[in-house]
Amino acid sequence: MPRLTRYFVKSAFICLVLSFMTGIILHLDFLIPNAGVLRPVFYHLFLVGFTTQLIFGISYWMFPTLSRDNLRGNESLGWISYVALNGGLLLRATAEPAVALSPVPALRITLAAAAFLQLIAVVAYVALIWKRTKAK
């Protein structure tokens, strides 16, 4: 299993745990006021942090290789995708509830940065894996 895959898969499991912990907080809304602002964070930690990140990691490992000299394509794109996805998710998980509670300009800029980082992650991954979607 390549190193990039191990990073993606282990980070996916961390996001899975974090998403369920967020889910617990959502159910404690009678104790924690404004817990509902975490709902989008819960969904995105599960669907982007866990599901999508697990798919990225496993497909990088398992999809047909390009050639003997260049097995899995440009690994740098994979690392860009990994850093942007997790950086974007981390910024989002902190800034999105914070903006809902206190929409100060610095937090809004952080949220906008999170939005672009996640898009960069997806584009970098598709650029890496597209050529490997082939017959053999």
Next chain:
Amino acid sequence: MPAISRILVRTSFCYLILGSAIGTWLLLDKAASTPILEGVRNIHREIMLAGWIVQLVIGTATWILPRNDRSRGDMKSVWIAYALFNAGILVAAIGTILGNQAVLTAAHCCYAAGAISFAKHAWPRIKSLPQDQERPNARPP
């Protein structure tokens, strides 16, 4: 990887980029605190679930599930599933724009029919490999 898998997987990548671009727009909108049509959020959900995750999974499953006598079996069912899932996304988008519940229901009927069609293809392929039958306690490959 067979042709239908390549098409399903590449279509799912296109939906991933489209869905993420819509997600970026939604998040930027939240950062700017301007109201956005609730329907855009619905289209984002449909694209990311039915377009990205489901089509990637059925494309990969068609490629990787065990074969019967070297044959992947009835591929027509997978093509039908592909057509139904993509028709469903289009119908869901139209239903969201029109705000018509009946059209949204029709979209989900397309998804259900697509799922049945894919299950018809995959069901006979979900089996033990011959070497597993010889050694029931063997570690998976």
